[in-house]
Amino acid sequence: MKVSEAVDSRKSVRGFLPAPVAPDTIRRVLDAAARAPSGGNLQPWHIHVIGGEPLQQLKGIMRERVAQAPGGEAREYDIYPRELVSPYRDRRFQVGEALYQCLDIPRDNKPARLAQFANNFTFFGAPLALFCTVDRRMGPPQWSDLGMYLQTVMLLLREEGLHSCAQECWAIYPETIGNFLSLPPERMLFTGMAIGYEDPEAPANQLRAIRAQLEEFAEFIGI
Secondary structure, eight states, rough: OOOOHHHHHBOOOOOBOOOOOOHHHHHHHHHHTSSSSOGGGGOOOEEEEEEEHHHHHOOOOOOHHHHOOTTOOOSSSSSSOOOOOOHHHHHHHHHHHHHHHHHHHTTOOOHHHHEEEEEEEGGGGGEEEEEEETTOOHHHHHHHHHHHHHHHHHHHHTTTTOEEEEEEGGGGGGHHHHHHHHHOTHHHHHEEEEEEOOOOGGGGGOOOOOOOOOHHOOOSOOO
């Protein structure tokens, strides 16, 4: 698979087959992804991969936790800016509406929308879960390094015939996940990710998010 094909075929999959992912495959991907760039070669990412019975235990914990605290726990960072302005607000609204249209969930059906959101905390049925954590002393430049590592992981997963869904929603339960992973005090949760084989019949997987045109975000000077 060409890099361009991996980029074009990568998407946020929200419905996975139960087929297991070979341990050697995920180890190979995570190892190869470490060639991703990082400022000063700090390599600030720390990765946990969970499958099998521990993953089932986590899902059980999350079913109870989501029921107890549907709004989440005390946040350690804002997933989105508190004042999200256009065009960013419009893009977020558009992709959300497109997803619920694929699922045939109207805007006024709040219970169904909340139930769909809760599926995040079962990793949409994926056989593997990944969490990325980072040292609290790191700043925005190192957080951008995390993104480069995770994007490289997602592209290498495509090369292996696998799909993923990056899930920052896990950041609303930092205490629960921190306890589950036995994180040391100096490390905090950044994001989660579902990994597995796409279920092509899942309605949510029919979504192909619209991207802004090049002219909306790029300027060319002297060329």
